[in-house]
Structure formats: structure tokens, C-alpha cells
Amino acid sequence: MNFDLQFFGEDAIEHQSPNQLRKGIRSLKKKIELHLAKIENPAKYCEDWHSRDERAKLGLIRHWRKEISDTEESIQNRIDELAKRGESL
Numbered sequence: 764m765n766f767d768l769q770f771f772g773e774d775a776i777e778h779q780s781p782n783q784l785r786k787g788i789r790s791l792k793k794k795i796e797l798h799l800a801k802i803e804n805p806a807k808y809c810e811d812w813h814s815r816d817e818r819a820k821l822g823l824i825r826h827w828r829k830e831i832s833d834t835e836e837s838i839q840n841r842i843d844e845l846a847k848r849g850e851s852l
Contacts, residue, residue, distance in 0.1 A: 776840055781850045784841045788852065791838045798827045798834070 776784065802824055806812040809823065845851065 773837060773840060776844050779844075781845060781848065784845055784850075785852060788838050788841050791834050791841075795831050795834050795838075798831045801827050 776787075779787070801808045805820070805823065809815075812820065815823075842852065
């Protein structure tokens with residue numbers, strides 16, 4: 764099965780159907796939940812958490828927070844696209 768990757772990037776959300784946009788929002792919200800869980804209990808998701816130095820730990824938490832921020836932006840892009848079309852969530 765071949766996929767045209769241009770329909771999956773942020774630049775291509777205008778080509779997605781409203782249902783695809785809504786599904787993407789749900790999926791992205793789950794990703795945020797996972798990253799919040801990782802921040803809440805990093806040892807559960809990172810086998811070597813207790814052996815990492817503090818700088819590495821902070822770097823990983825910073826990375827997860829950045830992922831949350833980027834994902835929130837992706838959700839907002841999809842909400843904006845739906846609104847532009849007169850659609851709701």
C-alpha cells in the first residue's frame with residue numbers, strides 16, 4: 764500500500780477531510796496525555812531514568828514539554844482549519 768505523505772504533514776491539513784482533521788485532533792490529544800504521563804512519572808517510561816544525571820533528566824523533560832507545545836499547536840491548526848470551513852469539532 765502506498766501513502767502519499769504530503770497528506771499527513773502540517774502543510775497538508777487543508778487537503779484533509781473534516782473527519783480526518785477530527786481524528787487527527789483526537790490522536791494528538793492522546794499524544795499530549797502520554798507526554799504528560801511521562802513528565803509525571805518519567806521512570807515508568809525511561810528504563811535508565813534513575814541512572815541519568817540531572818542535566819539529562821531535565822533535558823528529557825524539556826523535550827517532552829516541547830513535544831506537548833508542538834502538539835498543541837498542531838491541534839490548534841486543525842481547529843482553525845475546521846473553523847475556516849465552517850465546521851465544528
